[in-house]
Amino acid sequence: MSERAETVAQDTARRDTPHLAVPHGVPGHPHTDVPPPLDASSTETAPLDVVVVTGLSGAGKNSAGRVLEDLGWFVVDNLPPALLLPMVELGARGDVRRFAAVVDVRSRAFSSDLQEAIRVLAEAGHRPRVVYVHARDEVLVRRYESNRREHPLQGSGTLIDGITAERALLTGIAGEADLWVDTSDLNVHQLRATLENAFAREGKTPPLTATVLSFGFKYGLPLDADLVVDARFLPNPHWLPHLRPHTGQDPDVRDYVLGQDHARPFLDRYTDVLRLLIPGYRREGKRYLTLAVGCTGGKHRSVAIAEEFARRLRADGVDTAVQHRDLGRE
Structure with missing residues (x-):
């Protein structure tokens, strides 16, 4: 008190x-x-x-x-x-x-x-x-x-x-x-x-703290995002009956999303972009970075991609938190 x-x-x-x-x-x-x-x-x-x-x-x-x-x-x-x-x-x-x-x-x-x-x-x-x-x-x-x-x-x-x-x-x-x-x-x-x-x-x-935020486009863009990534170019697990009830945090959905032909190249190239941006943000005195990853409902693709981006940022020594804004809304 x-x-x-x-x-x-x-x-x-x-x-x-x-x-x-x-x-x-x-x-x-x-x-x-x-x-x-x-x-x-x-x-x-x-x-x-x-x-x-x-x-x-x-x-x-x-x-x-x-x-x-x-x-x-x-x-x-x-x-x-x-x-x-x-x-x-x-x-x-x-x-x-x-x-x-x-x-x-x-x-x-x-x-x-x-x-x-x-x-x-x-x-x-x-x-x-x-x-x-x-x-x-x-x-x-x-x-x-x-x-x-x-x-x-x-x-x-x-x-x-x-x-x-x-x-x-x-x-x-x-x-x-x-x-x-x-x-x-x-x-x-x-x-x-x-x-x-x-x-x-x-x-x-710390010099810079990152938050990776998943969201659903149908619920609106997050206003506090510095960078927005659209994961809707990947096939939607929603249309697969055995994956629909699960989320991007479940291994089956994560493996499906990350196993798509263009998922890994996309993650690799955007990670390179982040590695270019983050030192510049630090030099300019920016202390907080919010990377928003969106899909249609914020349940499958965006969640899996956000978790993977967070894992890679942590591996690069960036203090990173993950938030799933719309998980559970469907």
Whole structure:
């Protein structure tokens, strides 16, 4: 369990006041409502790993913040962008080495201010990363209606008006995000696994983490994919009665898919493409790569091909996770 302490800024309205979430057991942070004192003898601040969690209201930003808190990050919820650098420097003077802030439209002056705050953080020597959490419109509408809540930008309009306005407001920061997390089809456990794969590294972030995601085209393209591969050029096991009930994780289906004439050459050549791209991504500072593999229903071909791509990436030393978005939907 974590304690919450309220930090009040004179020029910040009460609804924008951040609440500190102190991870349990962090040295130097007793369970008290008083923030840790500054070291008056030092004006130097050590660089921190900083994660800014932002995105669409209702998409799961607060859930993402709780996951980071459980992983040992010092988390501040509802932090105005203008207070980002002061809070990071406050933590750097104490015992905090991994700092995360949840920032959203509740902070009013938002998009351009947040981009500027992140730029200033980087110039100050810290290591800011942006996690952008989003979901499809129909999913957000369903979540809001089930909770009987109004969207913060809805005003006198409809719920979808508020969602549309927020998407427009977030365009700039979304394009600069280091990691996109689409929660449309994720439960809380899958969201936790996604963030743990990216951040649970005992404070050491790998040069690049890959996620290979299978999906069905009939359910829509994954919005957070960096690369999309179409496996529909291979024969569909769905039309074979003895394979139809099984999935691409079953040996019989996997052997059928990978045993097709063009499967191995395709895998070999696309693996060569990945071997060309990944060093370039690393040089450019990209830390997360999502490779999406699609077939018609996301049950047979895409699953088998995704598992094989993941096996090859791991063999090349790339830290890789596999997710099957639409497995079980048929």
